[in-house]
């Protein structure tokens with residue numbers, strides 16, 4: 001086992017994982033209609049490969065892009081393309097083009113869906129091609145195309161592959177259940193990812209509040225060389241790439257646009273590894289994912305395997321619906337998740353969880369002036385001084401916003417979480433960053 | 445209706461009021477003990493000071509925000525007129541109580557006002573640094589200074605540079621030195637005014653200073669209201685440290701520096717830590733969030749500076765005590781400390797040394 005080094009700052013919010021951590025992954029009911037957004041990842045959006053009226057099958061590629069940083073999308077159902085029109089994107093909060101497919105209920109597989117082989121039997125290039133074709137992205141929520149991640153530019157040497165099973169966000173248990181129930185897939189996928197990236201050493205990182213998952217992964221690792229486990233003390237935001245690298249390896253990624261590979265590391269979510277292993281075994285591209293549906297307001301909080309393109313409303317129906325009026329619907333966890341203004345957005349590749357808060361839980365406390373208590377400074381895992389970034393943003397002193405390193409903020413929410421004055425610090429910092437960005441573009 | 449706000453969607457429970465409430469709780473034993481020992485004089489100073497601070501805050505905020513303007517003007521006139529009753533011989537002895545009741549009435553009218561608790565903390569701290577045997581209008585006036593000049597003029601909570609209670613004390617000290625440097629309480633001997641241990645020390649009267657450890661710890665010594673028991677103050681400070689309300693590095697650096705300085709100057713370190721306003725200053729005044737630095741390094745520097753200046757003033761200054769001016773001086777440096785001692789941002793290499801390769 002690896003001796004972990006930890007990271008500075010961070011917080012310990014109530015994890016609330018008890019709602020779903022003991023619930024085995026269950027298949028959600030098939031959607032009658034799938035809404036597949038053409039932009040579900042970081043990078044160039046896809047162009048549709050089908051037309052309205054086309055008949056498509058499960059696993060058929062329906063959108064792709066020639067750009068290097070992009071990820072193709074596939075049909076999760078078999079049926080007819082009903083329309084191609086803009087639909088609300090749950091993370092962006094605006095409409096993006098989507099392929100809408102009416103399912104025929106047959107789940108007919110596409111011809112391309114055939115087993116690909118094992119991590120050992122395939123070459124580096126073959127695995128990279130499979131990853132690219134399957135539309136795999138980081139399933140932790142960042143949605144960075146995995147094919148890009150495992151193809152480091154020439155001249156960068158990578159010595160360590162970190163498999164992120166920290167799942168530090170409160171409430172979420174999807175990765176926990178995956179590691180517990182599908183440990184062999186995680187290990188198989190990890191081997192394939194490492195092979196694709198050309199890395200010999202891999203570390204599966206798990207927080208110590210998932211002891212059963214640690215055991216399961218340990219069992220799956222028996223006889224496997226090159227992969228180890230690091231058990232980390234529970235500490236938010238340990239699952240953030242940069243903090244994980246610091247905690248496990250003691251290395252610091254250079255400031256943006258610095259990437260983990262600048263310090264010889266690639267980080268990938270355990271769910272991504274399991275998804276890759278599934279693709280290798282069955283040939284199915286990324287058309288479903290595990291989503292934790294949770295919150296006090298959900299009748300039956302669950303871990304569901306959901307087809308991409310299923311509407312949030314039907315996912316929640318699958319969990320017995322809601323107790324009373326919802327106050328807030330959040331895609332992701334409570335610290336970094338995105339509040340939704342409609343239940344009619346579809347599950348995307350990055351939907352790690354759906355959290356429904358009651359109106360009571362969603363109520364916001366009225367705050368005071370900043371009392372300069374320093375708690376935000378203490379909690380910031382990046383060592384920023386959030387109160388100053390906020391104050392300079394409010395005052396419109398953009399050069400100071402930049403000098404206080406607003407661009408280094410990872411938007412983890414720790415500062416706003418601890419602030420006794422209840423100042424929405426992250427919102428201010430985002431505002432500051434956006435303004436700086438548009439000024440840069442404007443050539444100022 | 446789904447509510448849409450920016451992440452994070454959960455918040456820690458502690459809020460500003462919670463923190464202020466704990467400061468009040470931590471000060472309560474010392475305040476109550478001084479009332480027990482000294483009696484109604486201490487009670488009147490504490491009540492007048494706390495209530496006046498609350499009253500000034502309400503009136504200032506109302507007028508600033510244009511809320512209930514005419515009613516607020518009447519309240520202001522009402523509260524300022526009451527001291528005039530002191531000229532009526534029959535009422536003279538009770539004016540402070542009438543004023544307290546009047547403020548309570550005003551506060552009842554303004555019960556909608558959201559207090560963040562900071563005014564109460566300022567009021568209590570101000571009372572703690574005043575001698576108990578002073579005319580009641582000194583804390584009344586001090587409260588106006590503390591809230592109006594000490595805080596609101598800068599823009600309110602969070603914007604003031606100096607500790608409001610100490611600003612008021614410093615101003616009162618200059619305006620009415622004779623009230624502020626006398627009126628000490630001396631419990632055993634019945635003289636209501638007596639020299640404090642620090643004054644005795646200053647005048648080289650306290651030959652055997654260590655003989656006063658017990659009195660200093662447990663109250664049998666002359667001084668301000670807040671100086672009756674170093675032990676209870678320490679206890680309150682430790683409670684705040686345990687509840688993580690204050691940053692413990694400030695009092696540790698403060699008191700540690702004082703002890704080292706005293707030892708080097710061949711003084712009794714323990715005497716210096718227990719005497720005067722050291723405990724109150726280190727645990728409750730220097731730890732004021734608004735006026736102390738934001739980073740651990742900054743806070744240590746701040747504490748060391750406070751301790752150093754306090755001892756400098758005590759040993760070589762004209763006045764017996766130096767806590768007030770030491771903290772005010774370091775308050776002034778706080779913005780500079782904050783800007784120069786920034787934490788190293790993750791992934792950034794330490795700033796290159798000038799002239800390096």
Ligand code: SF4
Pocket residue numbers: 369370371372373374375376377386387415418419420421422423425
């Ligand atoms: S945590 Fe809030 S109140 Fe405290 S310094 Fe930061 S912004 Fe100000």
Ligand code: SF4
Pocket residue numbers: 379380381382383384386408409410411412413414415416425426429
């Ligand atoms: S400033 Fe950014 S990185 Fe730092 S705690 Fe706040 S959200 Fe996280």
